[in-house]
Amino acid sequence: MPSLLPLKTLADYFDAGKRKYNSLVSASKKSKRFPKFKSRKNRELTQISSTDENPLLLTEEIWSMVFDHCSPFDLLKMRQVNRNFKKLVQRRLNSLIYFDVVKCDLNEILAENQLSDGEFYRHSKSNLLLHLGERSAIVVVDDRWSSRDVYTVWHAVQTFSPYAHCVTLDVQIAELIIAGLSTVKLSRWYAFECYVQAVGSTSGQELHMKCSKTVVAKNALFPKLRELTIRSFPSDLTCLSRLADYGVSPDSVYNINQIELVRLNIVEMPTSVSRLSSFTSIEASRTKRPQKHLRIFKRWIGADLLKERYAQQYSQ
Amino acid sequence: MATESANGVSSPELNERDVVITTNDNRNFTVKIGVARVSKTINNMIQDLGESLDLSSGIPLPNVDGPIFEKVLEWCEEHKNAPEIKVEQDPHTRERKWFTMTEWEEEYFRKFLSHLWDLAMAANYLEIPSLYYYTCQKLAERIKGRTPEQIREMFGIEDDLTEEEKAEIRRTNVWCTY
Numbered sequence: 488m489p490s491l492l493p494l495k496t497l498a499d500y501f502d503a504g505k506r507k508y509n510s511l512v513s514a515s516k517k518s519k520r521f522p523k524f525k526s527r528k529n530r531e532l533t534q535i536s537s538t539d540e541n542p543l544l545l546t547e548e549i550w551s552m553v554f555d556h557c558s559p560f561d562l563l564k565m566r567q568v569n570r571n572f573k574k575l576v577q578r579r580l581n582s583l584i585y586f587d588v589v590k591c592d593l594n595e596i597l598a599e600n601q602l603s604d605g606e607f608y609r610h611s612k613s614n615l616l617l618h619l620g621e622r623s624a625i626v627v628v629d630d631r632w633s634s635r636d637v638y639t640v641w642h643a644v645q646t647f648s649p650y651a652h653c654v655t656l657d658v659q660i661a662e663l664i665i666a667g668l669s670t671v672k673l674s675r676w677y678a679f680e681c682y683v684q685a686v687g688s689t690s691g692q693e694l695h696m697k698c699s700k701t702v703v704a705k706n707a708l709f710p711k712l713r714e715l716t717i718r719s720f721p722s723d724l725t726c727l728s729r730l731a732d733y734g735v736s737p738d739s740v741y742n743i744n745q746i747e748l749v750r751l752n753i754v755e756m757p758t759s760v761s762r763l764s765s766f767t768s769i770e771a772s773r774t775k776r777p778q779k780h781l782r783i784f785k786r787w788i789g790a791d792l793l794k795e796r797y798a799q800q801y802s803q
Numbered sequence: 804m805a806t807e808s809a810n811g812v813s814s815p816e817l818n819e820r821d822v823v824i825t826t827n828d829n830r831n832f833t834v835k836i837g838v839a840r841v842s843k844t845i846n847n848m849i850q851d852l853g854e855s856l857d858l859s860s861g862i863p864l865p866n867v868d869g870p871i872f873e874k875v876l877e878w879c880e881e882h883k884n885a886p887e888i889k890v891e892q893d894p895h896t897r898e899r900k901w902f903t904m905t906e907w908e909e910e911y912f913r914k915f916l917s918h919l920w921d922l923a924m925a926a927n928y929l930e931i932p933s934l935y936y937y938t939c940q941k942l943a944e945r946i947k948g949r950t951p952e953q954i955r956e957m958f959g960i961e962d963d964l965t966e967e968e969k970a971e972i973r974r975t976n977v978w979c980t981y
Contacts, residue, residue: 548927549923549924549927549939549942552935552936552939553939553942553943553946554943555939555943556901556939556940556942556943556944557943557946557947558947560979561946561947561948561949563976563979564950564951564976564979565951565954566972566976567951567964567969567972567973567976568951568954568955568960568962569955569960569961569962569963569964570963570964570968572960573964573968573972605901610979611980612980638978639978642975642977642978643978645975646975646976646978
């Protein structure tokens with residue numbers, strides 16, 4: 488999916504209206520980076536050596552600072568070092584609020600042979616970038632994804648899904664997640680996706696992958712989810728109607744009693760913008776019978792049941 | 804930095820005076836007060852003790868040993884007039900930006916590469932933000948791309964995870980190395 492907004496602008500956009508979470512979390516944060524100067528008597532008790540009464544407090548502080556400078560891939564691996572490291576990394580993951588998965592041209596974010604710009608880190612083998620901030624995780628997968636990339640994204644989603652409160656997904660990613668939750672093998676789903684691309688947008692719109700089995704999930708993939716935004720270009724609305732094909736209900740994605748907002752964001756493509764992938768064109772960006780796709784999606788997501796918690800947003 | 808005098812002497816003049824600092828291995832270091840004040844902990848001691856500060860009998864540092872303090876002093880000498888370090892964050896992501904080090908600082912860490920851990924501990928206790936943040940950044944550079952086993956070995960960390968726990972983490976992390 489071609490992206491119209493640079494990711495940094497996107498992060499700014501996500502921040503709008505969500506500051507209450509930040510302020511809540513900041514208010515609960517009481518630790519101070521440096522210890523206050525203590526009287527000599529008290530200071531005598533604070534040993535740094537191995538005979539320290541409470542060495543972990545200091546060590547955690549330093550490690551936490553070290554982790555601030557680690558790449559997200561390294562950070563996730565740190566959990567394997569020992570219990571203390573695991574706890575520190577887990578604490579960071581627990582403080583996540585926003586999780587965004589974007590499909591776009593990676594070169595728009597990082598130059599082809601650049602491994603990192605300090606914000607986004609390139610995966611060693613897959614066409615994927617990862618950003619892990621204090622409150623947000625962003626996964627970016629390349630427009631021209633491979634079968635391996637599909638699996639990597641799916642596992643990345645599973646890693647961050649238990650912690651996210653506000654999730655924004657490009658519509659192709661939403662379809663990938665639903666396929667991942669279904670009984671369909673992701674390699675087969677990827678082959679289907681390639682076929683849809685190959686036959687072209689006009690014929691591809693009517694192609695559906697039917698799943699015979701219905702999946703009844705024990706737990707929702709995003710157990711803490713409060714806001715779900717699915718972002719789509721008009722040309723990708725067919726993905727929306729395909730979500731209903733996999734035998735996966737929205738209950739498998741989020742807790743219906745907990746969700747506060749399901750937002751469908753349809754991004755209209757300005758005619759002047761030509762950031763389309765090589766295989767698409769302005770002509771192809773039109774979808775036949777968009778209302779039909781929207782109707783199927785709304786029925787699947789249960790827009791009637793969600794009532795005012797379902798919103799459809801059009802933006803440029 | 805303090806503007807008030809400790810012994811009724813003006814601040815710039817006081818900064819030029821020597822003070823004896825005693826480390827936990829009973830080593831005495833004669834240091835210019837201006838240099839010692841790079842450490843907020845020592846600066847606070849000087850301010851708190853005020854008139855009662857006896858420059859010759861010295862300030863005890865029971866939590867830092869001599870060889871490490873020697874290295875810390877080298878840093879303080881170089882940074883005695885340096886402005887306070889600025890920790891910058893990206894306004895959108897709130898992620899801390901990496902610091903750019905000078906050639907001297909790079910050389911300093913190259914020289915004391917095997918003492919990064921001790922330096923971080925000492926910088927934390929002595930409240931020297933520049934040394935603390937930079938050392939942590941260097942530690943992060945060192946563990947970049949290392950396996951958990953290598954990190955454990957490097958820092959002498961005990962492996963207290965059960966095999967089940969490790970297998971579970973490995974399973975969830977498998978996508979990081981696909």
